[in-house]
Amino acid sequence: MNFWEYLGNRYQQLLADAFQHASAVFQCMVVATVLGVLIGVLTYRSEWAGNLATTAASGILTVPSLALIGLLIPLVGLGVAPTVIALVLYGLLPIVRNAIVGLRGVDPTLVDAARGIGMSRAAQLVRVELPLAWPPILTGIRVATQMLMGIAAIAAYASGPGLGNEIFRGISSLGSKNALNQVLAGTLGIVLLALLFDAVYVLVGRLTIPRGIRA
Amino acid sequence: MPETPVATSGAAAGSGAASASGAASASGAAIRLENLTKQYAGNPYPSVDNVTMEIRAGETVVFVGPSGGGKTTLLKMINRLIEPTSGRIRIDGEDVTDMDPVKLRRKIGYAIQSSGLFPHMTVAQNIALVPKMVGWSKSRVQDRVEEMLDLVGLDPGQFRGRYPRQLSGGQQQRVGVARALAADPPVLLMDEPFGAVDPITRDHLQDELIRLQHELHKTIVFVTHDFDEAIKLGDRIAVLRDRSHIAQFDTPEAILTNPADDFVSGFVGAGAALKRLNLTRVRDVEIADFPTVTVDDPLQDIFDKLRDSQGNELLLLDRHRRPYKWLRRGDLSRAKGSLARAGTLVHDTVTRDATLRDALEAVLIDNGGRVAVTGRRGEYTGVVDMATLMNSVQEMLEADRLEAAEHRSAGGLPEEGLEHPFVRDAGGPEGPA
Numbered sequence: 001m002n003f004w005e006y007l008g009n010r011y012q013q014l015l016a017d018a019f020q021h022a023s024a025v026f027q028c029m030v031v032a033t034v035l036g037v038l039i040g041v042l043t044y045r046s047e048w049a050g051n052l053a054t055t056a057a058s059g060i061l062t063v064p065s066l067a068l069i070g071l072l073i074p075l076v077g078l079g080v081a082p083t084v085i086a087l088v089l090y091g092l093l094p095i096v097r098n099a100i101v102g103l104r105g106v107d108p109t110l111v112d113a114a115r116g117i118g119m120s121r122a123a124q125l126v127r128v129e130l131p132l133a134w135p136p137i138l139t140g141i142r143v144a145t146q147m148l149m150g151i152a153a154i155a156a157y158a159s160g161p162g163l164g165n166e167i168f169r170g171i172s173s174l175g176s177k178n179a180l181n182q183v184l185a186g187t188l189g190i191v192l193l194a195l196l197f198d199a200v201y202v203l204v205g206r207l208t209i210p211r212g213i214r215a
Numbered sequence: 216m217p218e219t220p221v222a223t224s225g226a227a228a229g230s231g232a233a234s235a236s237g238a239a240s241a242s243g244a245a246i247r248l249e250n251l252t253k254q255y256a257g258n259p260y261p262s263v264d265n266v267t268m269e270i271r272a273g274e275t276v277v278f279v280g281p282s283g284g285g286k287t288t289l290l291k292m293i294n295r296l297i298e299p300t301s302g303r304i305r306i307d308g309e310d311v312t313d314m315d316p317v318k319l320r321r322k323i324g325y326a327i328q329s330s331g332l333f334p335h336m337t338v339a340q341n342i343a344l345v346p347k348m349v350g351w352s353k354s355r356v357q358d359r360v361e362e363m364l365d366l367v368g369l370d371p372g373q374f375r376g377r378y379p380r381q382l383s384g385g386q387q388q389r390v391g392v393a394r395a396l397a398a399d400p401p402v403l404l405m406d407e408p409f410g411a412v413d414p415i416t417r418d419h420l421q422d423e424l425i426r427l428q429h430e431l432h433k434t435i436v437f438v439t440h441d442f443d444e445a446i447k448l449g450d451r452i453a454v455l456r457d458r459s460h461i462a463q464f465d466t467p468e469a470i471l472t473n474p475a476d477d478f479v480s481g482f483v484g485a486g487a488a489l490k491r492l493n494l495t496r497v498r499d500v501e502i503a504d505f506p507t508v509t510v511d512d513p514l515q516d517i518f519d520k521l522r523d524s525q526g527n528e529l530l531l532l533d534r535h536r537r538p539y540k541w542l543r544r545g546d547l548s549r550a551k552g553s554l555a556r557a558g559t560l561v562h563d564t565v566t567r568d569a570t571l572r573d574a575l576e577a578v579l580i581d582n583g584g585r586v587a588v589t590g591r592r593g594e595y596t597g598v599v600d601m602a603t604l605m606n607s608v609q610e611m612l613e614a615d616r617l618e619a620a621e622h623r624s625a626g627g628l629p630e631e632g633l634e635h636p637f638v639r640d641a642g643g644p645e646g647p648a
Contacts (some may be wrong), residue, residue: 042394098365109327109328109329109331110331110333111325111331112296112327112331113325113332114329115296115320116291116294116296116320116325116327116331116404117320117321117325117344117348117394117395118317118318118319118320118321118322118323118345118346118348119317119344120317123348127333128333131335132333132334132335188574210335210336210378211378212334212335212336212337212378212379212380213334213335
């Protein structure tokens with residue numbers, strides 16, 4: 001069976017896996033974005049807290065994903081839980097870092113102006129600082145998504161959902177006639193999904209970055 | 216500069232609307248600073264040291280002084296962007312030192328260097344910010360945006376939807392002023408607002424501000440390090456030295472003619488007498504009559520007048536009584552009786568609103584040493600010459616000196632106290648009774 005025939009035979013299974021993969025990444029990204037921006041907002045004003053947040057987030061990233069998922073299994077069991085936790089943790093770093101850098105990069109005279117015309121602290125953040133920091137934050141989200149696409153494949157190790165199952169199945173049956181097809185289908189599927197997401201982010205950027213600060 | 220034609224037409228159209236609404240707008244409030252001190256932790260000296268100052272309602276006070284002297288700190292304490300370590304701030308008699316700073320700032324306009332416009336909002340959104348925050352209705356906010364754009368000389372139709380980066384520096388600064396004035400605050404704080412624009416634009420903006428203030432009568436506190444700007448804009452100038460100690464707080468005239476000490480005279484710089492000329496208008500000096508004839512007068516009359524006039528000279532006016540040519544005795548006969556060829560063209564005139572400096576400039580260029588003064592439609596009203604200017608300047612300086620001497624004997628100048636802030640008497644000459 002060549003690769004195309006394989007795809008023709010298994011497309012339903014593949015589509016289901018791809019959908020689950022995308023859905024897992026998307027949901028984890030939403031959580032990671034909310035958490036990451038929140039951490040950024042809470043820490044960017046303080047030199048040490050901001051640095052601590054960035055260092056902690058990059059510390060997590062140095063843990064190999066397979067090891068992290070393996071460590072999570074005894075704590076939360078198999079399946080969705082370790083997948084979600086691992087993905088959210090890995091997704092945090094680029095978002096936290098870019099949120100902090102973005103918020104710190106807002107021109108201090110603009111913050112002074114916002115304060116000076118009588119904006120409350122919350123209004124300064126929501127109406128001035130976050131919109132101005134949004135382009136770097138969005139870049140962080142984009143990088144995180146790309147990263148999670150790959151990492152999500154590892155989740156299959158913990159019986160997680162997604163295209164990783166295809167890859168693991170292929171690897172565990174190396175030498176059988178469909179092994180290569182499975183690995184190839186899983187990998188290409190992930191690459192395709194990643195490209196699709198990236199296209200969506202370009203669109204999101206067009207829609208959410210105000211014209212006045214668009215590059 | 217692309218803004219000029221639009222801006223001027225807009226300004227002309229706008230001034231009418233603005234003055235109509237001007238009656239309803241809030242004019243200035245008095246500001247009183249009492250023993251204001253700002254001490255930053257870890258700093259041996261306070262940045263602002265025990266400043267007491269009274270700013271009258273509707274006047275423009277300029278803080279001028281060297282960089283790092285604490286003048287911006289002093290300004291930012293008025294809207295409590297910087298909280299004073301001690302001392303009180305009163306606006307219109309009300310103690311605002313402990314009120315909610317967010318509410319306070321919505322009642323105080325704030326314009327800063329390089330405009331401080333939010334780049335992700337359109338011009339209209341920027342201007343609408345404060346009115347929206349204080350809860351104006353949508354339609355009122357929208358009307359106000361149009362009105363403010365008109366007021367600062369920008370065509371609303373053209374500029375409303377633009378983003379700040381699509382504007383020139385001068386236009387951004389205008390929008391910045393419009394935003395500061397949008398909710399009609401009685402007090403306007405301006406922190407070197409024109410510091411980042413080119414000299415020509417700055418000059419325009421200063422003129423605009425003077426015109427605005429003429430209509431609005433806000434209380435304006437303006438910070439600059441440019442003494443010439445201070446002279447041009449200020450009703451009174453506070454020359455601040457280190458730690459915002461007031462070296463002198465007086466009218467520009469008094470500071471120019473009678474600097475309190477070496478620090479002030481150093482800051483005034485060279486050419487105080489020349490700068491003084493900027494403060495007086497042509498209408499304030501004696502405008503002399505000059506024998507005139509018009510182009511429609513019979514030639515014989517012109518000859519007769521020329522012969523009778525003592526100065527051997529006539530000013531020839533055109534049909535609209537505008538100065539046209541200087542005619543000397545003999546010019547006519549040399550030109551064989553043709554008015555078209557006789558005499559020298561008047562190439563420069565000044566209006567009654569021009570500064571004496573402009574007049575002096577014109578007189579110096581003119582080979583006869585005089586310049587014709589014109590009214591609103593360019594019609595002749597008189598002549599100013601070198602002698603008049605010199606006399607006026609002498610009188611002016613003399614009067615300034617007398618006034619300043621009186622001032623000083625009345626104890627109007629703040630005295631410099633001891634170095635140590637805690638030993639100093641809290642009040643000073645203007646302290647609370």
